[in-house]
Structure formats: structure tokens, C-alpha cells
Amino acid sequence: MRRRSLLLAAAATPVAAAVPASAAEGRPGGPVVIGHRGAAGWRPEHTAASYTYGVQTGADWIEPDLVPTKDHVLVVRHENEISQTTDVSSRAEFADRRTTKTVDGRSVTGWFTEDFTLAELKTLRAVERLPLVRNRNTVFDGREQVLTFQEVVDLARKLSRTYGRTIAVFPETKHPTYFRSIGLPLEPKLAEAIRRNRLGPRECVVQSFEPTSLKRIAAQRLGVPLWQALGTTGGPYDLVSAGDPTTYKDMMTPAGLARIAEYADWIGPDKTSIVPLTSDGTLGSPTSLVPDAHAAGLRIGPYTFRAENQFLAADFRRGTGGGDFGDAFAEYALYYGLGVDAVVTDFPDLAVIAR
Numbered sequence: 001m002r003r004r005s006l007l008l009a010a011a012a013t014p015v016a017a018a019v020p021a022s023a024a025e026g027r028p029g030g031p032v033v034i035g036h037r038g039a040a041g042w043r044p045e046h047t048a049a050s051y052t053y054g055v056q057t058g059a060d061w062i063e064p065d066l067v068p069t070k071d072h073v074l075v076v077r078h079e080n081e082i083s084q085t086t087d088v089s090s091r092a093e094f095a096d097r098r099t100t101k102t103v104d105g106r107s108v109t110g111w112f113t114e115d116f117t118l119a120e121l122k123t124l125r126a127v128e129r130l131p132l133v134r135n136r137n138t139v140f141d142g143r144e145q146v147l148t149f150q151e152v153v154d155l156a157r158k159l160s161r162t163y164g165r166t167i168a169v170f171p172e173t174k175h176p177t178y179f180r181s182i183g184l185p186l187e188p189k190l191a192e193a194i195r196r197n198r199l200g201p202r203e204c205v206v207q208s209f210e211p212t213s214l215k216r217i218a219a220q221r222l223g224v225p226l227w228q229a230l231g232t233t234g235g236p237y238d239l240v241s242a243g244d245p246t247t248y249k250d251m252m253t254p255a256g257l258a259r260i261a262e263y264a265d266w267i268g269p270d271k272t273s274i275v276p277l278t279s280d281g282t283l284g285s286p287t288s289l290v291p292d293a294h295a296a297g298l299r300i301g302p303y304t305f306r307a308e309n310q311f312l313a314a315d316f317r318r319g320t321g322g323g324d325f326g327d328a329f330a331e332y333a334l335y336y337g338l339g340v341d342a343v344v345t346d347f348p349d350l351a352v353i354a355r
Contacts, residue, residue, distance in 0.1 A: 212236075273302070
């Protein structure tokens with residue numbers, strides 16, 4: 001009954017129906033469906049196969065996370081530590097590259113993109129990041145190279161021609177303060193790529209958890225929308241490292257949203273910032289974040305929607321296995337009904353069907 005009442009309340013909430021002129025304003029006819037690292041629920045993330053499958057099944061945007069190589073080329077990996085997403089740990093020639101670094105104040109051990117040239121990274125092959133959850137995806141292990149950002153742009157344009165609709169790229173600057181500190185800043189290379197490819201507001205939206213990174217992009221006057229990603233605890237690392245006490249929670253207040261609207265077009269909170277979970281994992285009451293964002297002139301796209309039970313509120317789970325699929329359609333119905341402008345999802349096909 002609890003889930004049904006929430007769904008009914010959401011269905012009664014009017015969804016904005018404005019026809020957008022650019023990616024900053026969403027998608028005509030419904031929320032934007034963003035393929036999180038492609039279609040990470042069905043293929044190893046950040047691969048050509050993942051991006052292609054996501055677009056084939058209806059994704060409007062595809063998301064490449066950006067990290068640099070030793071020779072300062074932007075490549076696409078969720079993290080700069082790549083032992084979970086490539087076969088690097090099994091490659092004897094790179095055994096001596098294993099090391100421990102402090103990234104955003106956290107000690108991390110493994111192999112890092114910034115210690116490899118692009119040519120070296122191209123010898124590696126992608127693997128499924130969550131093999132215990134998505135064992136079926138391991139059949140694709142070893143088949144795909146690490147992509148450059150340029151290759152993702154080229155792929156998006158090829159897919160746009162193939163499917164007769166504009167596919168936007170949604171790059172995220174990962175750990176920008178860290179990379180700036182080691183002489184491999186992300187923003188100049190990203191701005192250069194946007195200019196070189198003449199990416200306009202319908203083809204590119206730039207995201208980051210760090211406001212400073214977005215403001216650096218804004219200063220380039222590229223004309224592309226900006227998306228402030230928001231975590232659930234603590235604050236952005238650029239602010240933390242500068243001694244600024246502002247937290248993500250502060251940024252989601254009306255005053256915080258007004259400040260974001262001075263440099264960004266979107267916010268991207270964790271979905272639980274819109275509908276919190278109670279102590280037993282069931283759905284709580286929706287917050288005011290969606291209407292507050294809209295009141296500030298911002299669009300809102302929560303992350304990350306996944307179909308497996310372990311990633312769902314208890315209300316939506318089916319069966320007992322954590323990797324079993326739950327009622328993903330009911331979850332999309334709830335958030336669509338609350339008026340979100342986009343969803344970031346590992347399963348873009350399910351999000352499109354739900355829409």
C-alpha cells in the first residue's frame with residue numbers, strides 16, 4: 001500500500017511539457033534517457049558495444065567518464081584506477097605499474113591511467129566491472145578496447161546518422177582537482193575537443209561533481225549546457241581541499257540551488273535525494289528537491305537507475321536474489337511522475353519502455 005500511495009501521488013504531479021530547444025532544456029515528449037556508461041546493465045561499461053547497445057535501445061545521451069593518460073589524452077573509464085574494468089592485473093608486462101596513490105583524499109591501490117601512454121592502454125581489454133552481479137556480461141570480457149573521448153564523439157555521430165536522431169555525449173570530468181595537481185588538467189583538453197568537433201548544445205552536456213571544474217568550462221564560453229552532479233555525503237572535493245565547508249546537502253537547499261543556477265543548467269542528484277529510503281530500505285516521502293530545482297530554473301536528472309534488487313528500494317524487489325531483477329518499471333513510474341527531466345540508467349531500454 002505504501003508504494004501504491006506514492007505512485008498515485010506522483011502520477012497526480014504535472015510533468016513539464018515544454019518542447020526543448022537544446023539539451024539544456026530536456027527532451028520533447030518526456031524525460032531524457034541517459035545511458036549510464038552506455039548500457040552498463042547489458043554490456044561492460046564504457047565500451048563501443050555498451051554505447052551502441054544503449055543507443056539501439058533508445059538512449060538519448062551516452063555518458064563517457066573522462067580521465068587522462070600519461071601523454072595527456074582523454075580516455076573513457078569510470079575511474080583512473082582500472083583493475084576492475086580492464087585485464088591489466090593479468091598483464092605481466094605491467095605488473096610493476098601497480099602502486100598506491102591518494103586520490104581525493106582516499107588511498108587507492110592498483111593501476112592508473114595516468115601511468116600509461118595511450119598506446120599502452122590500447123593493448124588492454126575491457127572486462128565487466130560487477131561480474132558477481134552481472135555474470136552474463138562477462139561473455140564480452142576481452143573483446144573491447146579502452147576508448148578515447150574522441151572515439152566516443154565519433155561513435156555518437158555515427159549512431160546519430162544511423163538512427164536518424166541526435167545522440168548527445170555527456171562527459172564527466174573525473175577527479176579534476178587531483179588531475180590538475182599532477183599536471184594533467186582535464187578542462188583544457190575537454191574544451192579543445194568540444195571546439196574541434198564543433199559540439200553544440202544539442203550534442204554535448206558537461207557534468208562534474210566539482211563546481212570549480214564546471215566554472216572552468218563555463219569560462220571557455222563553449223555554449224554547451226553544464227550539469228552539477230551531487231553526492232549524498234560530504235562535499236565536492238575541490239571545495240573540501242580549499243577549506244570550503246559547503247556540503248552537497250547545502251547545495252540542494254533553495255539558496256544552494258540558486259547559486260548553482262548561476263553557472264549550470266542541470267543538477268544530477270542521487271535518486272535517494274528525491275525519494276529517501278527509510279531505515280528498513282523502503283520508500284520514504286518525496287523531498288521538495290524537484291520543485292525546488294525547477295523554481296531555481298534548473299533541470300534535474302537523478303542517478304543511477306538499475307534493475308537488480310540490490311539497487312532498488314525494498315518496495316520494488318522481487319524474489320530473494322540481490323542480482324535478480326525487481327520491478328524497475330514501478331521505480332521509473334514514480335520518478336517520472338514526480339517530474340524529473342532525465343534519468344541516468346544502466347538499462348536505457350527499460351527507461352525508454354517506461355517512458
